Structure formats: structure tokens, C-alpha cells
Amino acid sequence: MTGLQNNHLIKVQGSINPRKRKHNRVRTGCFTCRKRKKKCDERQPDCIACVRNKLKCVYPTKENEKVPSDFVLEQQEYHEPLNFKKRRHSFAAPKDEQAPQDLFGVIVLNKYTGPQVSSPPSSEDSSSSSSSSDSQEDFITTFNGDANALIPVEYQTPIDPSIPSIWSQSSLLSFGRYIPNVELSIEDSELYSHCAKNYMSMVALPHAHPSLCPANVWIRLASHSPILADVYLSCGATYLACVHNENNALSQKYHRLAESKYNSAVQSLTEAFNNGSVDLDSDWLMVAGLNLCLRDRAYGMNGSRCSKHIVFVYNLICRRVDKKAADSLATPEERLLMESFIFNYTTALMTCSRYDMIRLPTPYELFSKLNKWLVNPIVKNYDVEWVNNPVLGSALAIFQVMAKLCYLLRCHFEQKIPDDNDRCYLNDGKFWSLILPLKEEIRNIEVKNFERIQELDASKVYGQWYFSLRSNLAVSIITVNACKILIEKLINPSIPAFLPQIQESVQSTLHELDLYIPSDNYSSSVSFLSLFICGSAIINRAQEVLFSEGLANLENDLSKYVAIDVVKVLQRSWERERMERITLGDKGFKSFDLVFDRSTLESFAF
Known part of the structure; x- marks a missing residue:
């Protein structure tokens, strides 16, 4: 083990770390949540999780x-909407003209006719260059480096009655962070509610400034296109299908809804492209794809x-990017979109x-196209x-290395018959010139x-903000370990997993996980991609248990399917390797x- 790794492990494992993450056990709340090993909000008489499920x-x-x-x-059936609020909401139309904020801003009305906006927003208001309610400079000044100042910016989006409906039973007028005067069917309202409140929060990264989280940036863009709104309804249905994965009937119901909304969005988008009614420079279009x-x-x-x-x-x-001036900066929203793209x-x-x-x-x-747009700070004067x-x-820099390693793996090892005219083939000379640096x-x-890590431990950051930052560092460390393992495998494909330089990275990954x-x-x-690479190099049952339990305990509903796939593939591989070692020795799998x-x-996605 290198001196660098030694110092790090001694620092973390050899002393009592008051900031070390606690493993929460489900010991309170209702029996149902405790039986399912889920957190319970302990709402009486029925907790939110039980109502939802x-x-x-x-x-x-x-x-x-x-x-x-x-x-x-x-x-058990519950005779109330699945809105996850602590109070009951009425589905009756309001008597006054002030629209209520039920279902996270979605108003469920069959015949609501509230006050109409006299005129639609100007084209300048809805352009991608001004999609944020705050300028970039205003955004930068909202954060002064104080962890206690992490307060989301609330966006208000004006109603545009000119936006057409794409539902036969309901109309979509506007979506924003808080949304007045929206008329949806009860079914669509449930889907949107779960997308806005749960799906978006589950794809948010805890280290990021709250004003750049998907719930603040992406949701408000739905007012720009009913097609994006259909994408969000599909996302909401997908979330519910994942949540109800233990209930086959409900899971299938929401899966069918998700595919229906997905197909509707793709069909509407295709038609819009064909008739030239889509602004290709709109932020919402990239958000839809991502x-x-x-x-x-x-x-x-x-x-x-x-x-x-x-x-x-x-x-x-x-x-x-081609339209941007050489000295222009990416907006905060564009940074969010570009980084999400790099990950995917x-x-x-x-x-x-x-x-x-x-x-x-x-x-x-x-990266030659994007890197110059990713270097300027969004938040100034922060350590x-x-x-x-x-x-x-x-993990931004190490993800770029991971992408290059994946590319080298595929272009050098995948082509059985060398073909220098194939743009996805790298001969030995090109391969070595790219991989060694x-x-x-x-x-x-x-x-x-x-x-x-040293700077973070020496800082005055404590509590949840510390863990949010440290969890992101763990992502970077795990990805570094995976890159170290993968590059050794590409340089020497027959290298055994038990060698120290491989196992040091595996142990470090299990420690961070x-x-x-x-x-x-x-x-x-x-x-997940990095965890899969590290998991493939596991060599004993103790490591298998640590790895499998770490992924099996994930509570993020949007992570479970991928985690289950990763664990299943690796467990089958570990067992096959054990069996073939007995019969075939070193020649086995x-x-x-x-x-x-x-x-x-190619059977799943990370």
C-alpha cells in the first residue's frame, strides 16, 4: 500500500471520527415500516409510507x-389522494379565485376556470438565455459561502394560456416551482406530484447548491413545453413503479402508465420536429432527453x-456550444445540463x-468541446x-478519465478483426499513446x-453539510479506485485480481461504500459503474458480503433497480468462479x- 493510502486509512480507521456516518437501524415507528426496514415518519394514525404503499x-x-x-x-386502501401532505386536501373547486397549492402546486380540478392572464409572456421571457428568473450574477451573489445560507431560490413562472394541451381529459397551462391555475386529471396530478416532489429530489446530489438542484431548475421548465410535462409524468410513473416493486399489480400499473407517457412525449416531439415548431436552443429540450x-x-x-x-x-x-462566443460563460443551468450529460x-x-x-x-x-465551459465558478468566494x-x-475530472478508459477498452479490445479505417478501432500504437498518460x-x-479530505476535516463544516461534501468525495475516491483497477486490466488483460495493487483499490472502495x-x-x-468494476475484482466472501449489503441497503428508490442488477450479475459471477475453480483450476471463469x-x-445500464 502506498504511503498516501496508508496515511489516509490510518487517519480514518485508526481513530474515533466524530463525523463518521452512523448506520441507522429501524427501531422506531410503525411495525409495517420496521418490518420493511424502511424509515417511518411516525405520522398518526397512518404514516405516509403506509399510505403511499x-x-x-x-x-x-x-x-x-x-x-x-x-x-x-x-x-389497505386509503380514501385520500396520494399527496404526502399531513393534512387532507379537498378536491372541490375553491369558491374564491385564489388557487390552492395542493399536490405540490398541482390543482386537481375537473372544471376549474380561474382568472386568466391577459397576455402571454413575451418571447424574451421564454427564451433559453433568460430561462432563469435570476441573472447569473444575481445567482452568484445568493450564496456567500455560509453553509447555513443554502436556501433554494423559488421561481415563479407566469402562465401562458397559449400552450396547447396534449391530454384529452385535462389541460396543462403552466408548471413552475409553485404552480397556480393548473388543471389536471387526478391520475396525471398524482404522477406530476411524485415527479416534482420525489423523483426530482432523488436525482439531486446533496453537495450541490440547492438553487441548482433539479427540483428548482428542471421543474419550472415544464411551463415551456407540454412535451416536457409528459416526460415528467412518465418520470413520476416510473418512480411509483419503483416504489411499489414489491406489489406486482401496482408496479405493472405504473409501468404501463410510464411507458404510455413516454410514448406520448416521443410522438409529440417527433411531430414537433417534423412541423418545425421546436426551438432547438431551448433548455427544456435537453432536460427532456436527460x-x-x-x-x-x-x-x-x-x-x-x-x-x-x-x-x-x-x-x-x-x-x-458552436453558437457561444469564445469568451462567454456557461449559465448555471447549462452547467447542470452539461455535467448531467457527462455522467450519462x-x-x-x-x-x-x-x-x-x-x-x-x-x-x-x-471534452475538448466542453471543458472550457466547465472551469468558471458558479459560486464565488467559497472554500x-x-x-x-x-x-x-x-468527481468531474475522474469521470473524464473513466470515459476515456471505457473508450479505450471498447476500441482496442472489442474489434476481433483489426480495421484501421474503423473510427472505433485503435491499433496498438494509438492505444499505448493514449492509455499511458x-x-x-x-x-x-x-x-x-x-x-x-484534509482540507474538509480541517474546516469548520459540521453536521449534514459535512456528510454531503464527504459523500461526494467518496464518489470521487471510488471512481479513482475503479480507474486504477481498469487501467491495470487494460494494460495487462490476464492480470489476476488478487495482486496487491488491485486489492488495495477494492478495500478502499469497500471502506468508502x-x-x-x-x-x-x-x-x-x-x-454504480465504478462499483461494478471494483466488485468484479472481489476475491473472498467477506468482501462479497460487504459489497452486497452496501448495495442491498440503498433506500433511494431510483437506485434500487440498478443496484439489484449489479449485485445479481456479480453474485452469479462470484459463484461461477468458485465452481469452475474446483473443476478447471486457473483455466476457469x-x-x-x-x-x-x-x-x-449490454444487458443493463449503470
Whole structure:
């Protein structure tokens, strides 16, 4: 183990760290949540989780009462809308003209005729260049470096009655962070509510400035297009399908709804392209593509399906970048979109088919276009510089290395018959000229991460904000470990997983996963590709248990499908390797070779 790694492990493991993340056990709340090993909000008489999942809510009759050994979950219908509010909401139309804020801003009315806006917003108001209610300079000054000042900016979007409806039973007038005068069917209202309140919060990264979280930036863009609104309804249905994965009937119901809304959005978008009614420079168009990618990924679709959305968004980014002046800056919203694209691009590059890979840009092309837009700070005068990267944070640089390694893997090892005319083939000379410099890049980022840990521990940041920053550092550290493992495998494909340089990275990954990747936020999802690579190099049952339990305990509903897929694939591989070692010895199957197994990698998305 290197001196750098030694110092780090001694610092973290050899002393009592008052900031170490606690492993919460479900010991309070209703029996139903405790049986399901879920957090309970302890609302009386029925907790929100039980209402949401249509389960009978049973509370203990005395303090510290354990869950009975014979306790079983029971279905129960609740006669109230699934709006997750603590008070009941009426579905009756309001008598006055002031619209209520039910269902996270969605008004459920069948015949609501509230006051109309006299005139639609000007084209200047709805242009992509002014999509934010605050200018970039105003945005920068909203954050003064104080962790206590992390307060989301609330956006108000004016109603535009000229926006057409795409539903036969309801109309969509406007979506904003808070939304007046929206008329939706009850079904669509439920889907939107869950998208805005739950789906968007679950794809948000905890280290980012709240004003750059999807709930603040993406939701308000739905007022710009009914097509994006349909995408959000599909995302809401996907969230509910994931939440109800233990109830097959409900899960299938919401899955069908999700696909229906998905197809509606794609059809509407195709028609809009054909008749030339789409502004290709609109922020909402990129948001639609990225959310479709996140939605497909959350529901276990494969990398090729996700890559089609990535190609679509890349073309929009190229169009926008080509129009920018050389000295212009990316807006905060554009930074969010570009980083989300980089994350989705990197994972798709590893899992899509070769046909889809040909349509993707090479990482060298991509980052030469984007890097100059990713260097200027969004938040000024703040010590933690990676807050300026709203999606990847401290992992932005190492994700670029990971993308390059995935590209080198596929272009050098995948083509069975060498063809120098194939743009996706790299001969030996090109391969070695590109891969060797990456070792130094990885080393530099590893040193930088160590310095960041020291700076963070020496800072006066405590509590939840510390863990939000530290969890993002864990993502970067895990990705560094995966890159170190993958580059060794590419340089020497027959290298055994038990070598010290491989196992040091595996142990470091398990350490970060156990202590610093929270089970209830999206940091784990950003790490799935790296976790898979590290998991393929696991060599004993103790490591298998730590890895499997770390992913099995994830509480983020949008991460569960991917986590389940990763664990299933690796567990089958570990077991196969054990069995073939008995019969075939060293000639048997090796889990470490999974990084070259295209049929497995193309079966799911990270």
C-alpha cells in the first residue's frame, strides 16, 4: 500500500471520527415500516409510507415494543389522494379565485376556470438565455459561502394560456416551482406530484447548491413545453413503479402508465420536429432527453436505449456550444445540463451496443468541446470548490478519465478483426499513446482527493453539510479506485485480481461504500459503474458480503433497480468462479474478466 493510502486509512480507521456516518437501524415507528426496514415518519394514525404503499399501518401499543415474529404485511386502501401532505386536501373547486397549492402546486380540478392572464409572456421571457428568473450574477451573489445560507431560490413562472394541451381529459397551462391555475386529471396530478416532489429530489446530489438542484431548475421548465410535462409524468410513473416493486399489480400499473407517457412525449416531439415548431436552443429540450435517460436507467433499461437519448442531447449541446462566443460563460443551468450529460455519457459508453457507440462522440472530442465551459465558478468566494460542479462535484475530472478508459477498452479490445479505417478501432500504437498518460492523471486526482479530505476535516463544516461534501468525495475516491483497477486490466488483460495493487483499490472502495456513501441519496447511483468494476475484482466472501449489503441497503428508490442488477450479475459471477475453480483450476471463469463481457454489460445500464 502506498504511503498516501496508508496515511489516509490510518487517519480514518485508526481513530474515533466524530463525523463518521452512523448506520441507522429501524427501531422506531410503525411495525409495517420496521418490518420493511424502511424509515417511518411516525405520522398518526397512518404514516405516509403506509399510505403511499397502500399497506395497513400498525403502531406498537407500548414503548420499545419489538415487531412480533408473526407480523405480516396487509394491503389497505386509503380514501385520500396520494399527496404526502399531513393534512387532507379537498378536491372541490375553491369558491374564491385564489388557487390552492395542493399536490405540490398541482390543482386537481375537473372544471376549474380561474382568472386568466391577459397576455402571454413575451418571447424574451421564454427564451433559453433568460430561462432563469435570476441573472447569473444575481445567482452568484445568493450564496456567500455560509453553509447555513443554502436556501433554494423559488421561481415563479407566469402562465401562458397559449400552450396547447396534449391530454384529452385535462389541460396543462403552466408548471413552475409553485404552480397556480393548473388543471389536471387526478391520475396525471398524482404522477406530476411524485415527479416534482420525489423523483426530482432523488436525482439531486446533496453537495450541490440547492438553487441548482433539479427540483428548482428542471421543474419550472415544464411551463415551456407540454412535451416536457409528459416526460415528467412518465418520470413520476416510473418512480411509483419503483416504489411499489414489491406489489406486482401496482408496479405493472405504473409501468404501463410510464411507458404510455413516454410514448406520448416521443410522438409529440417527433411531430414537433417534423412541423418545425421546436426551438432547438431551448433548455427544456435537453432536460427532456436527460430525464428520459435517467428514467430508463432507473427502471432497468439497457445502455443502448439510454445512449439514444445521449446522442440526441449531444447534438443539442454541440449546436449551443458552436453558437457561444469564445469568451462567454456557461449559465448555471447549462452547467447542470452539461455535467448531467457527462455522467450519462460515461455510463452509456460502457454499456451501449457497438452500433450505438459509433453514434456517440469520442471522449477526446467531447471534452475538448466542453471543458472550457466547465472551469468558471458558479459560486464565488467559497472554500469548497467542487460545489461549483452541481452533478459530479469532486468527481468531474475522474469521470473524464473513466470515459476515456471505457473508450479505450471498447476500441482496442472489442474489434476481433483489426480495421484501421474503423473510427472505433485503435491499433496498438494509438492505444499505448493514449492509455499511458492516464496513469499520471489518475495519480494526480488521487493526490488531490487526499488533500481535499484534509482540507474538509480541517474546516469548520459540521453536521449534514459535512456528510454531503464527504459523500461526494467518496464518489470521487471510488471512481479513482475503479480507474486504477481498469487501467491495470487494460494494460495487462490476464492480470489476476488478487495482486496487491488491485486489492488495495477494492478495500478502499469497500471502506468508502461502508462509511461515506449514504443509503438514501443519489451519490450511490453516480458510483454504480465504478462499483461494478471494483466488485468484479472481489476475491473472498467477506468482501462479497460487504459489497452486497452496501448495495442491498440503498433506500433511494431510483437506485434500487440498478443496484439489484449489479449485485445479481456479480453474485452469479462470484459463484461461477468458485465452481469452475474446483473443476478447471486457473483455466476457469474469472469475475475480473466481466469488463470484457459485452453480452453482460449490454444487458443493463449503470
